[in-house]
Amino acid sequence: xxxxxxxxxxxxTAGALALSMAACGGSDDESGDGDLASGEIIGxxxxxxxxxxxAAIEAYGEIxxxxxxxxxxxxxxxxxxxxxxxxxxxxGTDSLVGDDDGPEAGSFxxxxxxxxxxxxxxxxxxxxxxxxxxETLAGIFQGDITxxxxxxxxxxxxxxxxxxxxxxxxxxxxxxxxxKNFSTFLDEATDTWTLGASxxxxxxxxxxxxxxxxxxxxxxxxxxxxxxxxxxxxxTETGLVTAAIENADGAFVQPxxxxxxxxxxxxxxxxxxSYNPLNAAGAESYAIVAPTYIxxxxxxxxxxxxxxxxxxxxxxxxxxxxxxxxxHFAALPEALRTKALDALNETIA
Amino acid sequence: MTATSAPETPPEVDLGGxxxxxxxxxxxxxxxxxxxxxxxxxxxxxxxxTSFQAWPAIxxxxxxxxxxxxxxxSDEVFGTLGFLxxxxxxxxxxxxxxxPVSIGIALFITEVAHRRSRKYIVTIVDLLATIPSVVFxxxxxxxxxxxxxxxxxxxxGVVSPIPGLNAIFDETNTGRNYFTAGLILAVMCIPIITxxxxxxxxxxxxxxxxxxxALGATRWEMVKGAILPHSFGGLVGASMLGLGRAxxxxxxxxxxxxxxxxxxxxxxxxxxxxxxxxxxxWGESGGLHTDALIGIGVLLFAITVLIxxxxxxxxxxxxxxxxxxxx
Numbered sequence: 166x167x168x169x170x171x172x173x174x175x176x177x178t179a180g181a182l183a184l185s186m187a188a189c190g191g192s193d194d195e196s197g198d199g200d201l202a203s204g205e206i207i208g209x210x211x212x213x214x215x216x217x218x219x220a221a222i223e224a225y226g227e228i229x230x231x232x233x234x235x236x237x238x239x240x241x242x243x244x245x246x247x248x249x250x251x252x253x254x255x256x257g258t259d260s261l262v263g264d265d266d267g268p269e270a271g272s273f274x275x276x277x278x279x280x281x282x283x284x285x286x287x288x289x290x291x292x293x294x295x296x297x298x299x300e301t302l303a304g305i306f307q308g309d310i311t312x313x314x315x316x317x318x319x320x321x322x323x324x325x326x327x328x329x330x331x332x333x334x335x336x337x338x339x340x341x342x343x344x345k346n347f348s349t350f351l352d353e354a355t356d357t358w359t360l361g362a363s364x365x366x367x368x369x370x371x372x373x374x375x376x377x378x379x380x381x382x383x384x385x386x387x388x389x390x391x392x393x394x395x396x397x398x399x400x401t402e403t404g405l406v407t408a409a410i411e412n413a414d415g416a417f418v419q420p421x422x423x424x425x426x427x428x429x430x431x432x433x434x435x436x437x438x439s440y441n442p443l444n445a446a447g448a449e450s451y452a453i454v455a456p457t458y459i460x461x462x463x464x465x466x467x468x469x470x471x472x473x474x475x476x477x478x479x480x481x482x483x484x485x486x487x488x489x490x491x492x493h494f495a496a497l498p499e500a501l502r503t504k505a506l507d508a509l510n511e512t513i514a
Numbered sequence: 515m516t517a518t519s520a521p522e523t524p525p526e527v528d529l530g531g532x533x534x535x536x537x538x539x540x541x542x543x544x545x546x547x548x549x550x551x552x553x554x555x556x557x558x559x560x561x562x563x564t565s566f567q568a569w570p571a572i573x574x575x576x577x578x579x580x581x582x583x584x585x586x587x588s589d590e591v592f593g594t595l596g597f598l599x600x601x602x603x604x605x606x607x608x609x610x611x612x613x614p615v616s617i618g619i620a621l622f623i624t625e626v627a628h629r630r631s632r633k634y635i636v637t638i639v640d641l642l643a644t645i646p647s648v649v650f651x652x653x654x655x656x657x658x659x660x661x662x663x664x665x666x667x668x669x670x671g672v673v674s675p676i677p678g679l680n681a682i683f684d685e686t687n688t689g690r691n692y693f694t695a696g697l698i699l700a701v702m703c704i705p706i707i708t709x710x711x712x713x714x715x716x717x718x719x720x721x722x723x724x725x726x727x728a729l730g731a732t733r734w735e736m737v738k739g740a741i742l743p744h745s746f747g748g749l750v751g752a753s754m755l756g757l758g759r760a761x762x763x764x765x766x767x768x769x770x771x772x773x774x775x776x777x778x779x780x781x782x783x784x785x786x787x788x789x790x791x792x793x794x795x796w797g798e799s800g801g802l803h804t805d806a807l808i809g810i811g812v813l814l815f816a817i818t819v820l821i822x823x824x825x826x827x828x829x830x831x832x833x834x835x836x837x838x839x840x841x
Contacts, residue, residue, distance in 0.1 A: 240797035265801050333687050338773020338786070340587075340798030363588035364798050367775065373688045373784050374773020376794065380655070387660050388688055 202472040203231035210236075210244020210257030212377075213342055214457045216398055217279050217492040218257065221485045225477060232473050241342050242266065248273065248460055254470050255478070256460040259342035261439050273460040274512045275438045276505050278481050279494040280429055282420035283347050283453045286405035287392040288385050289313060289330065295408045296321045296417040299444075299452070302410065303351045303358040305392060306334055308369025313390060321417070335384040335393030338374030340364045346443065346455040347394045354413070354444040354452070379403075396455075397422075398493035412452040413444045424451035425495035434501060438508055454495070463512055475513040482506050561815065568809035571802050579809065583776045587795070587803040594810055596776040600692065600787040601761055601814070604771070607696025607781065608703055608760040613753050615700070616707035621737060623708075624715040636712070643705035651769035654698045659689035659770065666693065666782045686782035690772030693781045698766050703756035710755065714748030715741055747832040754825035758818055764789040788814045 208218075215238035222234045239247075241258040248256035249267025261275075262268050285302065287295065292313075297305070301317040304310040310317060314327040337344045345364040352362040360366050368374070373388065375381040378399040385391045385405055392408075397420055400407055409417040418424050428445035442454040459478060465471035482505050486496040497505065571592055572579050582593020619639060623632055666686050673683045718741050726736040742749075772784025773794060786794075792807045799807055 242798050242800050246800070331687065336773075338768070339794040340796075342798070361588060365587050365795065365803075367584075367586055370774070370776075370778075371687070372774065373690050374786075375690075376769055376773075380769070383655060384688070384690065387663075390687075 201229045201231060202469065202476045203229075204469045204473055205233040205235070206254045206470055206473040206477060208234070208236040208244075208255040208257060208459070209239050209247050209253045210460075211241045211259045211342060211457055212238035213241075213259050213281070213396065213455065214257060214279055214494065217489055217494045218481075220488055220492050221481055224485070224488055225480050228480070229476070232476065234473075234477050240340075245460070248462075254462075254465075255474050257457065258460060259455060259457050260345060261458075262460070268460065272463055274463055274508055276459045276461055276478055276482075276509055277438055277440065277456060277497060277501060278459050278478075278505075279486075279489050279496065280425055280442060280454050280456045281494045282397050282422075282425045282428075282451050283343055283350075283394050283455055284397055284400040284405070284407040284420040285392065285410055285453070286382070286385055286395050286400045286407050288389055288406070289328070290389070292325055292327065293406055294419070295325065295327075296411070297408050298411040298417075299351075299354045300357055303355040305332055306336075306351065306368075307358065307360060308334065308371065309357075321411075330390035333388050333391040334368060334372035335381050335388070335391050336366070336368050336372055336374055337377070337381060339376055341377075343378065343394065343396060343455065347453060350443040350453045394453075396493075401493055410452045412450050413446040414448060414450075416448050416450075418449065418451045420451050420453070422490055422493070422495045424449055425454045426498055428452070428454045429456075429495065429501060430498040434504065438504060440501070461509070461512060465513065471513050475509065478509055479506065482509070561812070564808050564812045564815070568805050568812050571805035572809045574802075579806075580813070585775045585791075587799065587806070590802055592806040592809070594788070594813060597786055597788040597791050597810060598813070598817075599777045600771070600785040601789070601817075603692045603781060603785070604695045604699055604767065604787055605757055605760040607693060608699035609753060609757055611697060611700035612703040612707055612756055612760075613749075616704050616752070616756070617711055617749065619704070619708045620711035620715055621741070623712050625733070625737065625741075636709075639705055639708050642701070643709075647702065647763060647766045648769075650698050650702055651766035654694060654766065654770040655690075658698070659694060662694060662697075663689035666691075670782060681779050682781055684780035684782060686780065688772060688784060690770055690784050691780075691782045692771065692778075692785045695767045695771045695785075695787070696781075698770060699760040699763055702763060702766065703760050706759060707752045707756040710752035711745070711749055714745040714752065717748075718744045747829040750825060750828050750832065754822060757821060757825075761818060761821070762789055762814065764793045768793050 215236070218236045222236060225232075225234065236257065238257075241260050244253070244256035245258055245262055246267040247253045249269065256268075262273065285297065289295070295318070297318065298321050301310060301321065304317060311332055312329050313332055314329045318327055341364050344366060345362065348358075348360065348366055349362040351358040360368070373384050373391070375384040378396050381393045382395050382399045382403040382405060385393050385395070386403060395403075395405065400420075407420050409419045411417055412428075427447050428442045428450035429440075431445045431447045431450055432440045432442040434440040439458070440456060442456055444452055445454065459481070461474055461478065465474070482497070482502055486502065489496045496502075574590065574592065575582075579592055579594060580598075581595055582591070583595045584591050584593045585596065623635055627635055663686075666689065670680075670683050670685050673679045722740040722744065723736055726740045731739060767787050768790035771786055771790055773786055774784035775786060778785055788810050792810055795803070796807055
């Protein structure tokens with residue numbers, strides 16, 4: 166490089182610009198409140214609540230910009246495994262921790278955060294508000310009931326004219342916590358469901374798989390007579406028509422956030438704060454609500470990280486609950502929320 | 515004529531500076547050998563580590579692993595035949611569609627197109643290769659499928675009285691099937707096969723082409739007689755490269771194939787391929803399930819190697835035949 170006047174001038178200007186940028190970007194604690202946690206905390210896990218966590222992280226960033234929270238939606242299994250290997254500070258999971266999932270017993274605490282209904286959406290032009298009872302639902306997704314005007318469906322829908330279109334079942338082609346919750350519901354609530362409860366089901370022939378909730382929603386919109394299980398966020402955004410499902414009390418309830426909170430209200434909460442809102446009782450409760458938890462460590466090595474996790478999760482359980490509805494998630498009922506806050510404060514002193 | 519006598523002693527040569535260049539030469543050879551060996555080492559490591567990790571799942575029932583059609587991770591039943599079938603069927607469909615089209619494009623570029631427009635056509639075809647696979651999957655899932663489903667249903671209706679064909683093209687309620695996946699794979703393979711075919715066609719000696727014309731051949735007869743025989747080996751090689759891409763393509767297939775498990779002779783029915791099932795089920799898998807998925811990966815790797823090997827055999831045989839005819 167020739168050392169002429171232009172090069173020298175250019176280098177000096179660039180250097181001056183860089184230095185001034187660095188000076189501006191330095192830690193500028195304008196807030197003056199030394200009590201807020203700072204640093205960085207890393208979480209990973211379930212993709213089901215990702216929309217809510219992403220919105221919460223953004224809103225939280227405006228309250229406390231010094232604490233950087235990252236959450237990567239790698240899946241519940243990946244999150245639990247990373248938690249067990251000390252690779253993240255908190256994990257998101259839709260399912261409880263099993264023996265070979267990673268985290269050792271006693272090293273974590275469940276903190277329920279939000280819940281969301283799993284809708285049963287369908288594509289039948291001109292037919293709205295189909296009511297499906299539990300046994301019929303099992304029959305449809307097993308492949309036993311194959312047309313929309315089957316007697317079982319007609320019996321629960323006296324006001325509707327159901328066509329004889331063939332029913333096409335839409336399901337998840339990828340392994341999914343949503344599938345697990347849906348199949349667990351059918352397994353617990355009915356006697357005729359034979360396909361078991363897991364995140365991979367052997368669906369009947371003639372069913373179509375889609376990738377993720379968006380894939381299933383796309384399959385439903387593209388196929389007349391299709392019926393599938395989709396989370397509320399995707400069903401609402403794709404504009405799908407949802408069915409009212411029979412709950413434990415025999416009431417047919419449409420999936421909505423209020424109906425989900427009602428279902429959580431009636432659920433039995435275990436000592437470790439895990440709970441099962443599926444097949445809830447109550448006149449207003451929706452039958453298929455999926456819970457999701459955050460796993461926090463009972464023992465954090467780094468005090469700053471512990472303080473950061475505590476502050477962020479407290480936010481999720483207090484002001485964060487107000488933004489859950491925008492992301493199509495149901496906030497926790499008061500009793501459960503208080504229990505969660507107590508557990509959080511006990512675990513991280 | 516005076517005899518010239520050789521000098522008594524050989525001329526003085528300075529060998530001192532040669533030592534450094536000999537070392538450099540040795541160093542260069544060593545480095546390059548290392549690079550070559552690196553490829554073999556990496557390939558070997560991949561094979562060994564994946565087989566090792568997959569063993570617990572395969573050991574459960576090795577025969578069942580390859581020949582079974584039932585895949586149920588929660589029951590620890592792992593049968594990959596359905597996925598093998600899916601990979602083969604989608605790849606075959608892709609090749610049937612892509613190879614004639616690519617050869618046609620390559621012939622068009624080398625024989626028919628105006629010399630000045632060749633560059634632009636080549637650029638456009640190469641642009642197709644730069645589109646990311648996931649975009650193909652999205653376009654297939656959202657745009658192609660609604661458009662193509664009625665065509666499948668119409669064709670199934672047309673073919674239904676013909677035995678044999680009506681098992682392959684049977685009724686369907688969806689565009690998410692082997693055939694759509696094959697179509698999308700074909701579009702992704704066309705740029706690769708075209709580009710290599712084009713270069714192979716360019717190596718055909720002008721003499722052969724002019725000779726054919728001189729004998730009174732039409733353009734098509736010239737192509738059939740002079741270009742295609744000469745390039746057969748290269749075309750097989752190009753198709754094999756395309757086939758390799760088709761067999762390994764993951765996300766585009768996963769989005770349009772419908773995720774059904776098992777074998778279905780109806781190409782208009784949903785299915786699954788080896789690469790797609792790994793991508794779909796990996797995230798939520800654990801323990802034995804993960805090992806089984808890695809096992810599928812090993813299987814895919816082995817099949818790809820086998821097909822590449824077969825391709826080389828075919829190409830070598832074709833070249834021997836051609837060289838024999840030419841000599």
